[in-house]
Amino acid sequence: MLVWVGAGFLLSCQHGKWHGDQKLIILGIDGMDPQLLKKFMAEGRMPNFSALAEKGSFRLLTTSIPPQSPVAWSNLITGMNAGGHGIFDFIHRDPKTLQPYFSASRVEPPKHGIHLGSWVIPIGSGTAEQLRQGKAFWETLDDYGVPNTVILMPSNFPPVKAKGYTLSGMGTPDLRGSYGTFSFYTDDPMTAAGVVEGGQIIPVQVQDSQVAAKLIGPDNSFRKGSPPTLEPFTVSIDPLESVAKFSVQDQTFILREGEWSEWVHIQFQLIPFIGNVTGICRFYLKQAHPRFELYVSPINIDPADPALPLSTPKSYSRKLSEEVGEFYTQGISEDTKALSAGVLDDKEYLEQAKTVLAEHRQIFDAEFPKFHSGVFFFYFSSLDLNSHMFWRLIDPQHPEYDAALAAQYGSALPEFYQQIDQVLGEVLQRMDDRTTLLVLSDHGFAPYNRSFNLNTWLLNNGYITLKSEPNPDPNQAFANVDWSRTRAYGLGLNGLYLNLKGREREGIVEPGAAADTLLQEIKEKLLAVRDPQNNQTAISRVDRASEVYQGPYAAKGPDLLVGYNRGYRAGWQTILGNFPADVFETNTNPWSGDHCMDYTLVPGVLLSNRPIDAANPALTDIAPTIFAQFGIAQPGSMMGHSVFSSSH
Numbered sequence: 224m225l226v227w228v229g230a231g232f233l234l235s236c237q238h239g240k241w242h243g244d245q246k247l248i249i250l251g252i253d254g255m256d257p258q259l260l261k262k263f264m265a266e267g268r269m270p271n272f273s274a275l276a277e278k279g280s281f282r283l284l285t286t287s288i289p290p291q292s293p294v295a296w297s298n299l300i301t302g303m304n305a306g307g308h309g310i311f312d313f314i315h316r317d318p319k320t321l322q323p324y325f326s327a328s329r330v331e332p333p334k335h336g337i338h339l340g341s342w343v344i345p346i347g348s349g350t351a352e353q354l355r356q357g358k359a360f361w362e363t364l365d366d367y368g369v370p371n372t373v374i375l376m377p378s379n380f381p382p383v384k385a386k387g388y389t390l391s392g393m394g395t396p397d398l399r400g401s402y403g404t405f406s407f408y409t410d411d412p413m414t415a416a417g418v419v420e421g422g423q424i425i426p427v428q429v430q431d432s433q434v435a436a437k438l439i440g441p442d443n444s445f446r447k448g449s450p451p452t453l454e455p456f457t458v459s460i461d462p463l464e465s466v467a468k469f470s471v472q473d474q475t476f477i478l479r480e481g482e483w484s485e486w487v488h489i490q491f492q493l494i495p496f497i498g499n500v501t502g503i504c505r506f507y508l509k510q511a512h513p514r515f516e517l518y519v520s521p522i523n524i525d526p527a528d529p530a531l532p533l534s535t536p537k538s539y540s541r542k543l544s545e546e547v548g549e550f551y552t553q554g555i556s557e558d559t560k561a562l563s564a565g566v567l568d569d570k571e572y573l574e575q576a577k578t579v580l581a582e583h584r585q586i587f588d589a590e591f592p593k594f595h596s597g598v599f600f601f602y603f604s605s606l607d608l609n610s611h612m613f614w615r616l617i618d619p620q621h622p623e624y625d626a627a628l629a630a631q632y633g634s635a636l637p638e639f640y641q642q643i644d645q646v647l648g649e650v651l652q653r654m655d656d657r658t659t660l661l662v663l664s665d666h667g668f669a670p671y672n673r674s675f676n677l678n679t680w681l682l683n684n685g686y687i688t689l690k691s692e693p694n695p696d697p698n699q700a701f702a703n704v705d706w707s708r709t710r711a712y713g714l715g716l717n718g719l720y721l722n723l724k725g726r727e728r729e730g731i732v733e734p735g736a737a738a739d740t741l742l743q744e745i746k747e748k749l750l751a752v753r754d755p756q757n758n759q760t761a762i763s764r765v766d767r768a769s770e771v772y773q774g775p776y777a778a779k780g781p782d783l784l785v786g787y788n789r790g791y792r793a794g795w796q797t798i799l800g801n802f803p804a805d806v807f808e809t810n811t812n813p814w815s816g817d818h819c820m821d822y823t824l825v826p827g828v829l830l831s832n833r834p835i836d837a838a839n840p841a842l843t844d845i846a847p848t849i850f851a852q853f854g855i856a857q858p859g860s861m862m863g864h865s866v867f868s869s870s871h
């Protein structure tokens with residue numbers, strides 16, 4: 224034992240100044256906006272942030288290009304930009320099929336199997352693969368023997384091998400492999416059944432006050448055709464009272480109208496008696512009478528028995544659930560899609576979003592006191608998702624602003640900020656002279672008033688040719704595009720790609736001078752686009768990938784990064800390769816704030832208890848800052864500098 228301790232000490236000393244007692248705490252607050260923070264500080268809502276800014280320092284933090292969370296956190300994780308970590312957008316495309324996919328991870332069933340009747344017995348196991356490249360800062364800390372805990376870090380599913388405790392965050396799928404698919408059961412014949420964005424509307428019948436329905440689980444790759452697994456449940460509605468009794472597997476519980484269940488465990492049977500996976504979900508009885516309306520959350524991977532790895536060590540998510548109870552494990556836990564679909568109203572969504580933050584605070588309160596040396600990172604999602612959904616209630620200029628709703632729920636977003644201030648308060652109480660604190664966000668926030676449909680614009684300007692109109696299958700990207708006469712296309716929130724010869728399946732644009740000229744032409748035209756409604760500039764910045772990315776993956780992403788002006792964003796349809804009729808549309812979705820725009824317009828924040836020397840710190844400076852704290856030499860692939868060094 225003593226020998227090992229000695230060896231570890233020597234190793235640490237060889238590599239630098241790690242004395243084994245420094246502490247670095249990083250609070251990662253997704254979407255904390257500098258303007259809102261200053262406003263809430265001025266209103267006295269954020270006493271702990273005010274104290275930190277006054278005694279320490281408060282800077283703007285330059286975000287990533289483009290300023291999307293998976294890209295931004297990957298910049299922080301690796302100290303490199305997208306050219307180094309390969310995450311350019313929430314959504315990437317395969318240049319050979321031109322089909323979009325989620326950029327952060329890939330979950331695949333086993334490749335081979337033996338067919339026996341309706342069963343397919345897999346050979347080997349299914350895999351989840353993380354698609355982010357580049358070494359995470361905590362992998363390097365592990366190399367140097369610096370203890371670390373990294374909780375809910377985005378773009379880290381499945382978590383990379385690590386010696387410390389890590390728990391995956393944004394990018395973690397639900398049990399169906401999606402970023403969250405809710406179910407809504409109703410007997411209302413006026414509600415259209417079927418798939419909506421982020422969920423499924425399932426018609427049911429109430430007979431003798433009884434409902435029989437099924438929970439939809441993961442696709443069963445053990446069955447031919449991989450049909451979804453289904454588990455039945457029943458509901459007995461009280462004929463007089465607004466209350467119902469639920470029976471699912473061996474569990475029963477009672478909900479009043481407007482009440483949420485605790486987490487319910489569901490076993491999905493894949494092969495009888497052999498292969499099961501567990502998931503957890505919450506039931507919400509929206510209405511018992513006169514209509515039956517039941518929301519069931521996406522089925523989350525059970526942290527106590529994870530079907531796919533959520534943590535390092537693998538047992539860590541189970542230990543956490545034993546300590547704090549079950550919790551949302553899907554990366555984006557706030558059910559924004561249910562609010563957008565009208566399945567949950569503002570009050571109901573808010574209650575759900577508060578539960579998510581309460582769970583995160585429970586995990587924080589359980590884990591933070593255990594931290595004694597090295598690095599402690601903790602991520603909070605609340606300000607991001609709730610700024611997306613509640614911007615329309617704090618901004619009277621927003622097209623979806625509603626004075627009555629604002630009077631009711633306009634305080635929701637500031638109250639989420641205040642909760643983060645309370646977390647900071649807990650941290651400040653435990654500071655000592657060995658501790659450095661960084662509080663930072665990946666980007667800020669802005670209104671999203673108007674959509675710009677990039678693909679429609681490219682179509683109208685002759686860069687895309689369709690075989691016929693309209694797009695016959697809106698669920699398939701670019702279903703009707705004539706690639707032999709298409710020079711450029713938009714995909715993802717900020718990406719514009721050339722249909723490049725040798726890269727795209729049916730590329731026609733010659734690489735080199737022709738491609739350069741075309742990119743310059745499109746860039747100039749985009750910067751000149753005016754919104755006909757108000758004559759405003761819709762796109763304030765366009766970056767050439769070749770000018771902003773360095774590293775081995777620099778050429779894998781979009782060719783142009785479209786930076787929308789404040790108030791503008793790519794429309795939901797164009798992102799996935801579709802062609803709405805109009806180039807501009809007014810945003811009527813409750814998703815009313817955004818940040819996927821010109822990165823210079825949405826900087827994040829950086830606060831510290833120590834003086835920050837860097838005048839313009841960036842996300843890519845954070846990994847170098849961490850290394851400098853522990854005397855670890857900065858890898859040459861990192862472009863940034865410690866924010867505490869004056870050489871900045």
Ligand SMILES: [Zn+2]
Binds near residue numbers: 611
């Ligand atoms: Zn966001």
